[in-house]
Each structure stands twice: as structure tokens, then as C-alpha cells.
Amino acid sequence: xxxxxxxPAGAGPAATAPALRVTGLDVRYGPVHAVRSASLxxxxxxxxxxxxxxxxGKSSLALAAARLLPSSAVVTGQVSxxxxxxxxxxxxxxxxxxxRLLGCIAQDAMAALNPVVPxxxxxxxxxxxxxxxxxxxxxxxxxxxxAQVEIRNPAAVARLYxxxxxxxxxxxxxIAMAMAxxxxxxxxxxxxxxxxxxxxxxxxxxIGDLRxxxxxxxxxxxxxxxxxxxxxxxxxxxxxxxxxEQGTVGAIFDAPAHPYTxxxxxxxxxxxxxxxxxxxxxxxxxxxxxxVRPAGCPFRPRCLRATGICEAEDPPLTPxxxxxxxxxxxxxxxxx
Amino acid sequence: MARAVIRRLVFGLIAVTGVIVLAFLLEYVVPxxxxxAIAPRANSPAVLASIRAQLHLNQPLIxxxxxxxxxxxxxxxxxxxVQRQPVASLxxxxxxxxxxxxxxxxxxxxxxxxxxxxxxxxxxxVRALVSAINLTLLAIPIFVLGLLLLLVxxxxxxxxxxxxxxxxxxxxxxxxxxxxxxxxxYAQIVADQMQESLASPYVRTAVAKGxxxxxxxxxxxxxxxxSPAITMVGLDLGSYLSxxxxxxxxxxWPGIGLLAVNSLHQLDRPVVMGTVIVGAVAVxxxxxxxxxxxxxxxxxxxxxx
Numbered sequence: 237x238x239x240x241x242x243x244p245a246g247a248g249p250a251a252t253a254p255a256l257r258v259t260g261l262d263v264r265y266g267p268v269h270a271v272r273s274a275s276l277x278x279x280x281x282x283x284x285x286x287x288x289x290x291x292x293g294k295s296s297l298a299l300a301a302a303r304l305l306p307s308s309a310v311v312t313g314q315v316s317x318x319x320x321x322x323x324x325x326x327x328x329x330x331x332x333x334x335x336r337l338l339g340c341i342a343q344d345a346m347a348a349l350n351p352v353v354p355x356x357x358x359x360x361x362x363x364x365x366x367x368x369x370x371x372x373x374x375x376x377x378x379x380x381x382x383a384q385v386e387i388r389n390p391a392a393v394a395r396l397y398x399x400x401x402x403x404x405x406x407x408x409x410x411i412a413m414a415m416a417x418x419x420x421x422x423x424x425x426x427x428x429x430x431x432x433x434x435x436x437x438x439x440x441x442x443i444g445d446l447r448x449x450x451x452x453x454x455x456x457x458x459x460x461x462x463x464x465x466x467x468x469x470x471x472x473x474x475x476x477x478x479x480x481e482q483g484t485v486g487a488i489f490d491a492p493a494h495p496y497t498x499x500x501x502x503x504x505x506x507x508x509x510x511x512x513x514x515x516x517x518x519x520x521x522x523x524x525x526x527x528v529r530p531a532g533c534p535f536r537p538r539c540l541r542a543t544g545i546c547e548a549e550d551p552p553l554t555p556x557x558x559x560x561x562x563x564x565x566x567x568x569x570x571x572x
Numbered sequence: 573m574a575r576a577v578i579r580r581l582v583f584g585l586i587a588v589t590g591v592i593v594l595a596f597l598l599e600y601v602v603p604x605x606x607x608x609a610i611a612p613r614a615n616s617p618a619v620l621a622s623i624r625a626q627l628h629l630n631q632p633l634i635x636x637x638x639x640x641x642x643x644x645x646x647x648x649x650x651x652x653x654v655q656r657q658p659v660a661s662l663x664x665x666x667x668x669x670x671x672x673x674x675x676x677x678x679x680x681x682x683x684x685x686x687x688x689x690x691x692x693x694x695x696x697x698v699r700a701l702v703s704a705i706n707l708t709l710l711a712i713p714i715f716v717l718g719l720l721l722l723l724v725x726x727x728x729x730x731x732x733x734x735x736x737x738x739x740x741x742x743x744x745x746x747x748x749x750x751x752x753x754x755x756x757x758y759a760q761i762v763a764d765q766m767q768e769s770l771a772s773p774y775v776r777t778a779v780a781k782g783x784x785x786x787x788x789x790x791x792x793x794x795x796x797x798x799s800p801a802i803t804m805v806g807l808d809l810g811s812y813l814s815x816x817x818x819x820x821x822x823x824x825w826p827g828i829g830l831l832a833v834n835s836l837h838q839l840d841r842p843v844v845m846g847t848v849i850v851g852a853v854a855v856x857x858x859x860x861x862x863x864x865x866x867x868x869x870x871x872x873x874x875x876x877x
Contacts, residue, residue: 304776335782347773352795352870361791362781397871413781 253319255280255421255453256301256338261313263296263305269529270296272477273313278453278470280318280420285464285485286457287500288474289523294457297474298423301455302340303330318420335366338421339414339452344430345406349398355409356382356394362416381412386442404435408442415446425457440467461504465489473497476524476534479553483561491570493556493563496535498570533566541567573867573874580863584856591852592644592845596637599841609839610653627653640845649849650842654835659846662831667850670827673750673819674812676743678805680751685758686801692759693766702763706756718749718822746823750816754808761804765797772796799870806862813858814851 256278263271271293278284288294300311303322315323317337322330342348350358360378363369369377375394382390385408398406407427414422424443428436444467447454456468464471464485472482473496481494492498499519506517521538524530530537536546545566556563607614607623614620624630628639643650649659692702709717722745769775770793778788815829824830828847835843867874 302780304780331782331784333782334780340777340780342773342777344773348777350774350778350792350796351872352799353792361783361787365781365783365787399872410777413777 253280253316254278255282255318256455257314257316258297258301259314261297261300261315262311263293263300264310265308270309270477271300274474274477274479276455276472276479276482278421278455280453281447281451282469283447283454283456283467284470284472285468286455286472286474287459287461287464289459291523292474293477294474295425296477298425298455298457302338302423303334304340332366335362335419336417337419338423339416339419341407341410341414341422341424341427343426345403345410346398346430348410349406351398354395354397355401355406359394359409359413359416362413366417377416378412381416382409384415385409385412385446387412402435403431404438407431407435407439411439411443411446415450415452418450418452420452421455422452423455423457426459428463429458429460443467461500473500476529478534478564480535480565481556481563482553483556483558487558487561491557491561493561493568493570494535494565495539495541495567497563533564535565543567573864576867576874577860577864580860584860587856588849588852592641592849593637595845595848596640597633599844600633600636604839606653606839606841644849649846652835652840652843654838654840654843659842662843663828663846663850666826666828666831667813669825670813670815670820670829672743673746673816673825673827674809676747677750677754677812677816677819678808680747681754681758681808682801682805684751685755686762688755688759689762689766692763693770702759706759709752709756712753714749714753714818715822717752718746718819721745721749722822742823742825746816746819746825749819749822750812757804758801761800762797765800766793769793769796795869799866799873802866802869803862806858806860806865807855810855810858811851813854815847 254277256276258274258276261271261274261276262269274293274297276284276286276297286294286298296305296309299305300309301315301317303315305311313323314321320333320337322333322337325333349355356375356378359381360369360374363377364371364374367374367377379390379394382393387393387405387408393401393405393409398409401409410427414424427443428439431439440463443454446452456463458464468485470483471485471488472479473488473494474480475496481488481492481497488497489501492501496519499517502517503519519538520540524534524537532545532547532549533539533542533551536542539546543566549566551564551566553562553564554568555561556568605620605624606627606629607620610623611619614623628636631639640650649663651658652662655662688702688705692699712720725745725748775788775792778792783791813828815827815832817829817833819825820827820829821833828850832844832847834840835847863873
């Protein structure tokens with residue numbers, strides 16, 4: 237395991253294998269079917285944005301890929317990270333391998349860091365446990381990792397506790413932890429949502445830099461289309477547990493095929509054009525409650541294009557325009 | 573942090589003074605004539621009157637209090653009416669004896685309660701059993717539990733001595749009684765804190781870092797359980813030092829509690845006052861100590877005080 241992980245990027249199959257490949261993933265919480273046969277690929281070194289409302293299943297999908305769901309969740313399907321089939325690995329085996337395979341950046345760094353442990357030690361324990369470094373070696377490696385995420389005076393910051401840091405600093409510590417062992421995949425769950433706008437821009441800039449240097453692939457969960465436009469190479473839109481459209485960010489923004497994606501973009505355009513007093517576009521209705529699923533296409537009750545077939549059949553993902561662009565809609569294409 | 577400690581000391585001093593005033597008033601308000609207690613067979617009113625005069629009991633309450641308080645400030649706790657000895661020399665050895673029992677009791681309750689709490693959190697199957705044990709222990713009066721242990725472990729099994737005294741062997745049963753009575757509180761607080769910690773995002777982060785369950789428990793979960801437990805240890809040490817009357821009476825443990833009860837019966841006011849003051853100081857001191865220790869364990873509390 238150590239030898240494989242220490243191999244330089246660019247050698248062996250890991251360089252060509254995608255950072256993450258999810259095939260036919262299902263997540264169930266009891267009767268609630270949170271994710272339905274989702275398939276997704278994060279190419280090495282690229283950012284895939286996973287877009288959707290609260291409850292759309294985007295976090296369930298990402299957490300299932302990271303094997304961080306509670307044991308009450310039933311997950312089926314295949315997950316492979318950098319060419320390693322992880323859905324087949326046993327618990328202890330995966331635990332030992334996971335920090336070298338993927339890192340996670342949580343939304344609320346304040347809650348995601350242990351309040352009673354200095355941040356340096358929280359970063360350092362990764363090196364102590366997975367790289368076998370001693371106490372001082374791990375501490376040094378932690379300071380170096382903090383310097384990597386452009387924390388000034390990292391040796392002093394390492395001794396501080398989470399509550400003594402600003403929100404931006406805490407998120408930098410999270411990023412340092414996620415990237416400490418240089419994993420091929422980073423899963424980021426709305427890492428900038430809790431930050432103010434200027435800090436948000438700093439963190440996005442930092443991640444942009446790190447990504448150029450690291451060749452890690454990112455699965456970036458967000459509902460912020462602005463962040464998607466700025467950072468992502470690819471986008472996947474989720475609705476009611478399904479991926480309803482995916483493609484390059486260019487294709488999704490310029491030629492969205494699914495009426496739900498079009499609605500999301502329309503809302504954003506209205507927000508940005510900012511005509512005071514002009515009505516803001518809203519997608520009519522609200523998403524179905526988890527566990528309740530309308531027959532046919534789940535978006536049908538809110539869709540202006542819905543016809544008889546939409547009620548009868550749930551549309552599969554089919555190519556829309558270029559081969560890398562797909563949408564799950566019976567009536568894809570530009571809206572009226 | 574030094575400022576927080578000083579502030580607490582000042583508040584503690586105010587609290588102790590308040591306790592002294594209240595205890596003094598209470599003692600002089602309750603009916604009873606110390607002179608009769610000192611010389612129960614003296615029938616002549618003249619003898620009783622002279623005793624009262626000797627003890628300054630005829631003076632107005634405020635004068636008596638001023639005298640007492642003045643002596644107290646000079647470090648003089650007065651002289652026992654009955655035993656004709658300085659109160660300090662009576663309390664001193666008793667304080668040590670009670671201290672041993674208090675410490676042993678707290679250690680016992682932390683081990684028993686902490687163990688029960690950890691078991692209930694980690695093993696769902698024993699959770700109901702632990703709840704039942706907790707409820708039972710909460711429902712048993714302390715003297716019943718003490719007598720029960722004395723009967724079963726002492727007389728029946730002969731596992732512990734049943735004679736009074738303050739030796740190591742005699743310590744077992746009273747310490748176990750204190751430990752069992754206190755255990756449910758620790759079990760509850762440890763289980764609650766552990767469950768909260770295990771469900772927290774920082775434990776998920778630790779899992780995402782590929783740390784083992786044992787490592788996470790030791791380095792991330794138990795650390796967050798320590799802080800409230802320390803507060804409770806401080807409270808317990810303080811209140812136990814002020815006298816675990818019931819346990820000391822049941823096991824004839826020659827500590828402060830036993831001294832206080834006997835002195836109260838004999839209307840030996842200076843000794844009773846002495847035990848009250850020692851108790852109040854102990855409570856204030858151990859609370860402060862617990863807060864200081866907590867500041868080291870939980871950095872967040874350094875700023876909140």
C-alpha cells in the first residue's frame with residue numbers, strides 16, 4: 237500500500253484512472269431511496285460540481301463514495317477511487333487505505349474540527365498514523381502542511397485551538413488535512429457556504445492553486461452556480477435522488493437541456509441582472525418529500541413541458557448534443 | 573486566566589462569609605443551653621450562670637459574633653466547650669480522615685460510573701441493564717445501601733472488616749458506598765457526552781482521516797467527556813469533605829461528619845461552627861480547582877470565565 241501510494245503521479249495506471257468512478261450507486265435509508273442508480277466520473281486533476289437542492293441526494297452520494305454514511309444507510313453499487321475498487325474492500329482494509337485515497341472537506345469547519353485538540357495535532361495525527369512518523373516528525377509535517385495552504389506563521393497556528401482561528405483559517409486547516417497525504421480524490425461538501433464573501437473568494441483561489449499543483453480530482457458539492465462557473469470543469473445536476481443532467485460546465489451553462497437545470501440558471505441570471513423590482517424567476521412548486529416519489533419523471537409536477545409520457549415513464553440519461561453531455565428528460569432542449 | 577482565578581476567589585470568600593453568618597445565627601437561634609450540655613448534672617443555677625458568663629453567652633448576639641469573627645480572622649477557631657481543646661486541633665486529624673474517604677469515594681464513583689457510562693454507550697445490548705442499575709442506585713437511600721453492604725460483604729462474606737476505625741481495610745465499605753451512590757450521575761453524564769461526541773462532525777472527520785475506532789475514542793471522544801466530569805469531581809470532593817455524615821455514622825468512620833453530629837448533640841457550638849467553615853472552604857476550594865483543571869483540559873473554558 238505504501239509503495240503504491242509513494243509512486244510518483246504520472247507513473248502506472250493510477251495516472252490514467254479517473255480520481256473517482258461511481259457506477260449504479262443506490263443509497264437507501266429505510267424506506268427512503270435517497271440516491272437512485274447514480275453514475276459519475278471525476279477525471280484526475282479536474283473538478284466536478286455536484287449541484288442540487290437540499291434533499292436532492294448530493295450529499296448522500298458523496299458521503300456514500302467516501303463511505304462516511306451511518307451504518308443504517310444501505311449502499312449498493314460500485315465505487316472506485318484512482319483505479320482501486322473500494323466498494324469491495326473490507327472495513328479495516330479501507331480504513332487504512334482511505335487517507336491516501338481521498339480527503340474530505342466539510343462545510344462547517346468549526347464543527348468538523350475537534351474543539352479540545354490543537355489544530356497542528358489534528359493535522360499531524362494523519363502523518364503519525366499513516367506515515368508512521370514520531371511525535372516531532374508528525375508535528376513538523378503538520379506545520380509544513382499548514383504552510384502549503386498559505387497559512388502565515390504555521391508553527392504558531394499549529395498550537396492554536398479551532399475556536400481561536402477565523403472561519404477562513406479553520407477551512408484552510410480542513411483543506412490541509414484533506415490534502416495532507418496527497419490523495420487522488422478530494423470530496424468537498426459546500427466548503428465555502430459558511431464563509432463570508434471575501435473569505436469565500438480566498439478559499440476558492442487557494443483551491444484553484446492547490447488543484448494545479450496536486451493533480452487531485454475534486455467532487456465539489458454545491459448549490460452555488462457562481463462557484464460552479466468559476467471552479468468546475470464538469471457539472472452534474474441532481475434532483476430527487478437522480479442525476480438529471482451532466483456534462484462540461486460549458487455545455488451545462490450554454491445549452492442546458494433539462495428544464496430543472498434551465499430553471500436553476502434562470503434564477504441565477506435574474507439574481508445577477510439585478511433589476512430592482514423585477515420578479516425573480518422561481519421554479520414552480522417544491523421538490524418531492526423524501527420517500528414520496530411521483531410516478532414517472534420526478535420533476536413532472538413542476539415541469540411546464542410535461543406530457544403523457546412524463547407521467548408514465550421515468551426518463552433515462554440520454555446524450556444531449558455532444559457525447560459528453562446527457563440529460564434525463566423526455567423533452568430535452570432549449571426552453572421556450 | 574489569573575484574573576478569572578482571582579475573581580472566583582473573591583466570590584468564594586463572599587460565599588464563605590455568608591455561610592459563617594448564617595451558621596452562627598442558626599446555632600444561636602435554636603433552643604438549648606450549652607451550659608446544661610457541658611454540666612448535665614449541675615443543678616445549681618449559680619454554676620450554670622457562671623458557665624454562661626465564662627462563655628460570654630450573656631452578651632448580645634452581635635457582640636458574640638464580633639468576638640467570634642475577630643478570633644476567626646486571627647486564625648483562631650475557638651475552644652471546644654465539651655472537650656476543652658482548641659477546635660482546630662480537633663478538626664485537623666478528622667479532616668485528614670474524611671479527606672481519605674472523600675478521595676476514595678470519588679475515585680470509586682468515577683471508576684464505577686465512568687465504566688457504566690462507557691459500557692452503555694459502546695454496547696447497545698447492556699444499555700437497558702445499565703439504566704436499571706442507575707435507577708436502582710438512585711432510589712436506594714445511602715444508609716440502606718451502607719447497611720446492606722455491611723451485612724452482605726462484612727458479616728456474611730467477611731470480605732471487609734465491620735469494626736469502626738480509619739484503617740485501609742475499614743475504608744473499603746464506606747468508599748464503595750459513596751462510589752455506588754455517586755456512580756449513576758457519572759454514568760449518565762459520561763454516556764450523554766460520549767453519544768454527543770460520537771455523533772459529532774469532528775468524529776466523522778476523524779473517521780475520514782482513517783483513524784481506528786480505538787484511537788478516535790481515546791484521542792477525540794474521551795477528551796470531550798473529561799470536562800463536565802471534572803466539574804462534577806470538584807463538586808463531589810468539596811461536598812464530601814464538608815462531611816459525609818450518613819456514611820461516617822453507618823461505618824463509624826471518625827471523620828468530620830461524625831464530629832459535627834456529635835458536637836451538634838452536645839451543643840458544642842465552636843466545634844459545629846468549625847466543621848461548617850471547613851466544609852464551606854472545601855466546597856469553594858475544590859470548585860475553583862476543578863475550574864482551573866478544566867481550563868487545561870478544555871481550552872474553550874479559558875475565555876468564557
